Amino acid sequence: MKRQPRPSPDLFGAPVGEPTNRPAYTVSELGAALRLAAEAVVGQVWIKGEVIGMKTYEAGHWYFTLKDAESQLRCVMWRTYASRQRLVPVDGVEVYLLGTPTVWTQRGELRINAVALLPTAGVGLQQLALERTRERLAEDGLLDPTTKRALPAFPRAMAVVTSADGVVVHDIVTVARRRWPSIRIVLVPAKVQGDDAVDELVRALGIVNRLDGIDLCILGRGGGGRDDLLAFNAEPVCRAVAAVRVPTISAVGHETDLTLTDLVADLRAPTPSAAAAMALPDRGALGRQVSALGSRLGSGLRRRIQVLTERLARVSLRARHAVRRRVEVPRRRWERLAASLDALSPLAVLGRGYSVAQLADGRVVLRGDQLPAGTKFGLRLSDGTIKARSE
Amino acid sequence: MSEDPLTKDLQRLEEIVHALEGDEIDLDRALALFEEGVRHLKTAKDRLSAAEIRVERVLEDADGVLKLTSFDA
Numbered sequence: 001m002k003r004q005p006r007p008s009p010d011l012f013g014a015p016v017g018e019p020t021n022r023p024a025y026t027v028s029e030l031g032a033a034l035r036l037a038a039e040a041v042v043g044q045v046w047i048k049g050e051v052i053g054m055k056t057y058e059a060g061h062w063y064f065t066l067k068d069a070e071s072q073l074r075c076v077m078w079r080t081y082a083s084r085q086r087l088v089p090v091d092g093v094e095v096y097l098l099g100t101p102t103v104w105t106q107r108g109e110l111r112i113n114a115v116a117l118l119p120t121a122g123v124g125l126q127q128l129a130l131e132r133t134r135e136r137l138a139e140d141g142l143l144d145p146t147t148k149r150a151l152p153a154f155p156r157a158m159a160v161v162t163s164a165d166g167v168v169v170h171d172i173v174t175v176a177r178r179r180w181p182s183i184r185i186v187l188v189p190a191k192v193q194g195d196d197a198v199d200e201l202v203r204a205l206g207i208v209n210r211l212d213g214i215d216l217c218i219l220g221r222g223g224g225g226r227d228d229l230l231a232f233n234a235e236p237v238c239r240a241v242a243a244v245r246v247p248t249i250s251a252v253g254h255e256t257d258l259t260l261t262d263l264v265a266d267l268r269a270p271t272p273s274a275a276a277a278m279a280l281p282d283r284g285a286l287g288r289q290v291s292a293l294g295s296r297l298g299s300g301l302r303r304r305i306q307v308l309t310e311r312l313a314r315v316s317l318r319a320r321h322a323v324r325r326r327v328e329v330p331r332r333r334w335e336r337l338a339a340s341l342d343a344l345s346p347l348a349v350l351g352r353g354y355s356v357a358q359l360a361d362g363r364v365v366l367r368g369d370q371l372p373a374g375t376k377f378g379l380r381l382s383d384g385t386i387k388a389r390s391e
Numbered sequence: 392m393s394e395d396p397l398t399k400d401l402q403r404l405e406e407i408v409h410a411l412e413g414d415e416i417d418l419d420r421a422l423a424l425f426e427e428g429v430r431h432l433k434t435a436k437d438r439l440s441a442a443e444i445r446v447e448r449v450l451e452d453a454d455g456v457l458k459l460t461s462f463d464a
Contacts, residue, residue: 154397159449169446169462177444187448187462207449210457283439290435293404297428300411304421307414 031105038101038110047073047097047112048120051089062088066097066112075099077114085117087131094120133235134260142242148266149247154281155215157184159208159246161201162220162272164189168251172218172276180280186211192221197231205240216279217244219261220251220272232259241265251275350382357388400435404428 025033049066056062060079065072075097077085089095099114137143162168169187176183188211190204191197201219208217219241221232231237232252241248241264250265251272262268269275350356357365358378365371371390378385407428410416416424448462 152395154395164448166462173444173446181444182438184445184447186459187446189448189450203451207451207457211449287436287439290401290404290432290439293401293408294432296408297404297411297425297432300408301421301425304411304416305418308418308421 027108028105031103031108035103035105038103042101044098044100044115047099048094049073049097050092050094051117052091054089054091056082056088062114064089066095073101073112074109075112075114077117081115089117089119096120130233130260133233133238134263136235137238137260137264142238143263151247151249151267151279152215155180155183155279157186157213157215158279159186159188159211159214159217160220160272161188161190161204161208161217163192167222168220168272171271171273172220175273175276176280179277179282179284181283183280184213186214193228193231198234198237201231201234201237202240205237205244209243209245214246216247216249218249218251218269218272218275218279219265220275221253222272229253229259232261235260237261238264249275249279347382350380356380358385397435397438400431400438404431404435407431 047066049068052065052067054062054064060082062077062082064075064077066075067073077099096118097112097114098116098118099112101110101112103109104111134143141147160169160172164187166187169185173185176185188204188207190200192201205217205219208214219232221229229252232250238260241250241261247267248265249267249269250259250261251269251274252259252261258268267275267278269278356379357371358380359365359370360376360378363370365377371377373391375390377388377390379388407424410424411421411428446462447459450458450460452458
């Protein structure tokens with residue numbers, strides 16, 4: 001970086017406290033003079049500080065503040081330079097900034113025109129590495145939300161990749177015992193922090209693919225400090241998670257920690273217990289569902305029978321009506337005819353108190369001379385014939 | 392996971408219940424479906440009340456052979 005020679009304008013050359021004979025500045029004149037002094041006297045420098053209040057605008061410019069324990073400087077990074085940065089620094093990241101102080105005369109504000117930002121060691125570099133890894137994973141489609149697999153409805157066996165101490169497994173078993181005790185849980189132990197963690201996690205995830213009958217895989221770890229989660233941000237571990245043949249749940253650390261394995265896995269859970277609850281159906285709820293189906297089965301059949309019975313009743317009623325019609329018509333006709341016949345019968349007269357006398361040969365007695373005294377004849381009444389003799 | 396037996400039991404049960412609740416089947420068919428439904432109901436309940444949880448631990452020996460041992464969690 002070439003340092004420009006520093007000219008020494010009058011403004012700074014004058015001894016402090018000694019009034020000059022110069023006429024009063026206008027606001028613009030002093031602004032311009034200060035600007036010249038800032039740009040020319042200080043020029044382009046490296047500044048170390050912490051980035052806060054980062055605002056990125058659609059046009060591509062960045063506005064932020066650089067601060068240390070006592071002071072703050074407003075900074076701007078124009079699009080030309082901002083677009084050359086690999087990533088936007090998050091708040092709190094310590095950086096080296098290359099820039100030139102200037103005075104924005106319209107507002108009378110001191111600004112640093114930044115042209116480059118470099119993260120300092122430590123958090124900044126870690127953040128940078130993380131972003132680079134994330135970018136590479138994204139390029140390979142490993143973070144694509146549309147490729148996430150669904151969990152099996154009723155898993156029979158699940159692998160749990162976690163530390164051998166059993167804390168995470170214990171949490172998972174506790175949930176499993178309550179929700180879905182028919183599950184088989186296979187612990188695939190691996191160190192989850194320290195130097196060997198990356199290698200061991202990659203190896204353990206590989207073993208998951210060699211196990212038979214596994215339906216899903218939980219990658220789990222209890223809470224820990226940010227540094228303790230480093231292995232779960234390592235690229236090889238992320239790629240190993242993506243290569244697991246069954247659906248994966250990443251349950252690393254607590255609620256607030258987000259790791260790259262969380263992004264690569266099919267599902268993210270805040271804790272291992274939560275992962276188990278996501279993975280396993282609730283036996284109690286399912287039991288109630290089955291019972292409900294059972295009672296619907298019974299009532300379905302009853303209803304079916306009822307419907308059929310009603311239909312049968314309707315049909316038989318119609319049949320009865322049909323039969324009745326067939327019988328009634330001739331019967332009524334017969335009754336009518338019988339009544340007419342009855343009215344015409346000569347015997348009907350007998351019912352009103354008349355009687356008919358008949359001689360032995362059956363001739364009806366019409367005149368008195370047909371019955372000389374002592375003649376036997378029959379007297380026909382409505383209910384029969386009685387024997388009689390004339391006198 | 393269409394091959395999962397419990398899923399199959401529950402799916403078939405749903406179908407049967409829907410068929411019975413509809414109006415388009417005769418009594419013989421309804422009775423046959425009911426009997427089938429009862430069978431699925433029983434197997435589904437049996438599956439739900441299945442055995443105690445099993446926890447194993449896998450270890451890879453020097454030859455790369457995987458060994459499963461019971462794990463007390």
